[in-house]
Amino acid sequence: MSEEQSLSEVLQVRRDKLAKLREMGRDPFIHEKFERTAMSAEIHDNFEAFDGKEVRIAGRIMAKRTMGRAAFFDIQDMDGRIQTYIREDAIGESEYEIVSTYDIGDIVGIVGTVFKTKKNEDSVRVSEILLLSKSLQILPEKFHGLKDTDTRYRQRYVDLIVNPEVKKTFLQRNKILRAVREYLDNEGFLEVDTPILSTIAGGAVARPFITHHNTLDIDMYMRIANELYLKRLIVGGFDRVYEMGRMFRNEGMSIKHNPEYTAIEVYAAYEDFNYIMALTENLVAHCCIQANGTTKVNYQGTEIDFAPPWKRLPMAEAVKLYAGVDFSTVQSDEEAREIGKKLGLDVDSSMKKGHIINEAFETFCEEHLIQPTFITHHPVEVSPLAKRNGVDPTITNRFEAFVNTWEIANAFSELNDPIDQRERFEEQVTAREGGDDEAHMMDEDFLNALEVGLPPTGGLGIGIDRMVMLLTNAASIRDVILFPTMKPIGRPDSGSKKQEDEASE
Numbered sequence: 001m002s003e004e005q006s007l008s009e010v011l012q013v014r015r016d017k018l019a020k021l022r023e024m025g026r027d028p029f030i031h032e033k034f035e036r037t038a039m040s041a042e043i044h045d046n047f048e049a050f051d052g053k054e055v056r057i058a059g060r061i062m063a064k065r066t067m068g069r070a071a072f073f074d075i076q077d078m079d080g081r082i083q084t085y086i087r088e089d090a091i092g093e094s095e096y097e098i099v100s101t102y103d104i105g106d107i108v109g110i111v112g113t114v115f116k117t118k119k120n121e122d123s124v125r126v127s128e129i130l131l132l133s134k135s136l137q138i139l140p141e142k143f144h145g146l147k148d149t150d151t152r153y154r155q156r157y158v159d160l161i162v163n164p165e166v167k168k169t170f171l172q173r174n175k176i177l178r179a180v181r182e183y184l185d186n187e188g189f190l191e192v193d194t195p196i197l198s199t200i201a202g203g204a205v206a207r208p209f210i211t212h213h214n215t216l217d218i219d220m221y222m223r224i225a226n227e228l229y230l231k232r233l234i235v236g237g238f239d240r241v242y243e244m245g246r247m248f249r250n251e252g253m254s255i256k257h258n259p260e261y262t263a264i265e266v267y268a269a270y271e272d273f274n275y276i277m278a279l280t281e282n283l284v285a286h287c288c289i290q291a292n293g294t295t296k297v298n299y300q301g302t303e304i305d306f307a308p309p310w311k312r313l314p315m316a317e318a319v320k321l322y323a324g325v326d327f328s329t330v331q332s333d334e335e336a337r338e339i340g341k342k343l344g345l346d347v348d349s350s351m352k353k354g355h356i357i358n359e360a361f362e363t364f365c366e367e368h369l370i371q372p373t374f375i376t377h378h379p380v381e382v383s384p385l386a387k388r389n390g391v392d393p394t395i396t397n398r399f400e401a402f403v404n405t406w407e408i409a410n411a412f413s414e415l416n417d418p419i420d421q422r423e424r425f426e427e428q429v430t431a432r433e434g435g436d437d438e439a440h441m442m443d444e445d446f447l448n449a450l451e452v453g454l455p456p457t458g459g460l461g462i463g464i465d466r467m468v469m470l471l472t473n474a475a476s477i478r479d480v481i482l483f484p485t486m487k488p489i490g491r492p493d494s495g496s497k498k499q500e501d502e503a504s505e
Helices: 003-023 040-045 093-099 149-154 156-162 164-186 227-236 273-292 315-323 333-342 353-364 418-433 444-453 464-472 497-503
Strands: 054-067 070-076 081-087 107-116 122-133 210-213 218-222 240-248 260-269 296-299 302-305 311-314 373-376 398-403 406-413 457-463
Touching: 040 054, 040 081, 040 122, 054 081, 054 122, 070 107, 081 107, 093 122, 149 156, 156 164, 164 240, 164 273, 164 464, 227 240, 227 260, 227 444, 227 457, 260 273, 260 464, 273 296, 273 373, 273 398, 273 406, 273 457, 273 464, 296 464, 311 315, 315 353, 315 373, 333 353, 406 464, 418 444, 457 464
Parallel strands: 081 122, 311 373
Antiparallel strands: 054 070, 054 107, 070 081, 107 122, 210 218, 240 260, 260 457, 296 302, 373 398, 398 406, 406 457
16 A cells, blocks of 8 residues: 555544544534633643642643553643543543544643642643544654655644744744844834835845735835835934834845845934944844843854954955955056956956955855954945945945854944935936846935935844844744745746755755
């Protein structure tokens, strides 16, 4: 008999049991509520207080052992598992016959008394058991669990049932998100909501998802960032604001990229990027402590310490250190392009010195940034929304935070000169017309807001999913997103070779 035939027969047996229950007048999907008075962990942690007392528990049958006129069911709820002991003489012969139709995966409600078995195991002696929902599918066998990653991500509901460590990761994620809000709220920041749909995709260099609004008969974009709306609120008089939510970028997929992801952006009026640096390192350290009890984590075999202060390194200094090129001596864009070619970078005639420095940094420096490091003072060419440095106008008062070679945060002193901002938008529009579909669009309303007046402001964006990966030792971004983006089953590949390679990282 093939494995498929065997599986089909087992599934049929479950449906036969379902029919038998209905013939006996029992509803296998009860519509009444079941009131619980205790959870498994609560009983384990406070056994002496519960010993000998009646409890009402509910959960999923994860194991069953039958011995004649008695049976043991392991019941799993939100907090863990607890053993239950069912005797025929305690619940009655007819009820015990019904219990024989229950399968692993079924959801039951139980009334019983807490006690310890002879093997000293916390248990519940059952006086009443009620089927709340019949499971018609088969849970993965306990010794091997659900290991296939593709199935785990597609059937996260099964993954959460059979892999306790997965549930732990998402409980930690919840702690981290609450810690973010707690820290910012205590610092006087106001949480706000801004549009997800907009007629202009702005605030970042990224390719947007496009949709269509039927009533207005216009194309709209799902947000790639919420930056420009949040800065409008600073103009309006909210001095400290933040928003944490979903962003959407129509780009490649990899172990650290998902098209739909969670990010937070934070803005503080009358502050600069130095204040934001301190805010960033303190915020991440706070989240690490809340999730793990310490500022240190072991990420995939490497110990990382998030305790402030983090290392600070200007981008040009990093390039000098790791690529061996001192761009401070380079006098022209043409000379920079020639150096870039010698370094093996992908250089074209439109690239300026700042572009070359950034390319050299990404190629030669990022791989060395394991411990938390702030890379500062990016070239103005790659920072269209950042304020120029007061001493050197070719660079900006910007930083990116790197951990484990990944960028997890981007921040700067916000550009509040509307004339400079218009010029940079115009450069972006030219790049977009030249085929760069990730370049910024012109946003006249935002420019109008700047003309009304944006005070000196420090802004920050953090990739929440990447931060959660690091703080929970998750190997892939899909391990920290409950329902990651997946290609539909059976759909032929239609993406580029580059996207396929990224997805397999």
